Amino acid sequence: MSAAFSVDNLSVVYDHFYALKDVTIEIAAGESFGLVGESGSGKSTLLRAVAGLAPVTNGTISIHGAPLNGSKRSKDFYRQVQMVFQDPYGSLHPRQTIDRLLLEPLAIHGIGDSDTRIARALDEVGLGNGFRFRYPHQLSGGQRQRVAIARALIVEPSILLLDEPTSALDASVQAEVLNLLEQVRRDRKLTFAMVSHDLGVITHMCERLAVMRNGEVVEMLTAAELAGADVHEDYTKNLMVASEGFVRA
Numbered sequence: 001m002s003a004a005f006s007v008d009n010l011s012v013v014y015d016h017f018y019a020l021k022d023v024t025i026e027i028a029a030g031e032s033f034g035l036v037g038e039s040g041s042g043k044s045t046l047l048r049a050v051a052g053l054a055p056v057t058n059g060t061i062s063i064h065g066a067p068l069n070g071s072k073r074s075k076d077f078y079r080q081v082q083m084v085f086q087d088p089y090g091s092l093h094p095r096q097t098i099d100r101l102l103l104e105p106l107a108i109h110g111i112g113d114s115d116t117r118i119a120r121a122l123d124e125v126g127l128g129n130g131f132r133f134r135y136p137h138q139l140s141g142g143q144r145q146r147v148a149i150a151r152a153l154i155v156e157p158s159i160l161l162l163d164e165p166t167s168a169l170d171a172s173v174q175a176e177v178l179n180l181l182e183q184v185r186r187d188r189k190l191t192f193a194m195v196s197h198d199l200g201v202i203t204h205m206c207e208r209l210a211v212m213r214n215g216e217v218v219e220m221l222t223a224a225e226l227a228g229a230d231v232h233e234d235y236t237k238n239l240m241v242a243s244e245g246f247v248r249a
């Protein structure tokens, strides 16, 4: 299996506190990998460390088999690896039109043909060209998250890091956005690393997952094992009970 990315003994320490401790995970190209665990278990820290938004204290991050050179990331890295956050309002500048928001990543990466790309990106996420000159506050939560996804996709990444991408949305809108993500993953052969506190979302979207607690991975499971309650740790069983609507452990 060729790895899209891997972390090897990764630790993130904040003032002697291990937010992430010796985490080793390898995610295959085209795989959708889930991260679950109680609040504060280090899920966001893991994604943020990969994206370059949290300081790596120890360990190695490799992209397509090539280890990063310390904390240095190439411009190509910032194109290949895109992150989508829970709160699209926080990640979309309120004074910029959707057009500007989509133009910015193209400009940063020196990608031309912006008119065509912006139109295509809006179309891909199910928003027509009519959204182009609106502002984020004129959009619903689901539409804003579609813009955030378009903004990630427009630079043609290979890896998406998704941190609770639908947790702020109503259930029906959540399902639509998850379907969109699944669709673009298939169409573009993307690799996903996705955090959710909703185990149903993870079993639906992911093939494998890591269960995290206190910055460490306590077990690795396939989605089928999680769905079938074929888990080893009591901690994971408790997560299953706590996740609303999920099967009883």
Ligand SMILES: Nc1ncnc2c1ncn2[C@@H]1O[C@H](COP(=O)(O)OP(=O)(O)O)[C@@H](O)[C@H]1O
Residues within 6 Å of the ligand: 014, 018, 019, 037, 038, 039, 040, 041, 042, 043, 044, 045, 046
């Ligand atoms: N910038 C930071 N400074 C200090 N502590 C942090 C920082 N970011 C995260 N933490 C701590 O690291 C732990 C893991 O946080 P996080 O990765 O956000 O958890 P999760 O996403 O699983 O809820 C928490 O205890 C959190 O308070």
Ligand SMILES: [Mg+2]
Residues within 6 Å of the ligand: 043, 044, 045
């Ligand atoms: Mg988090």
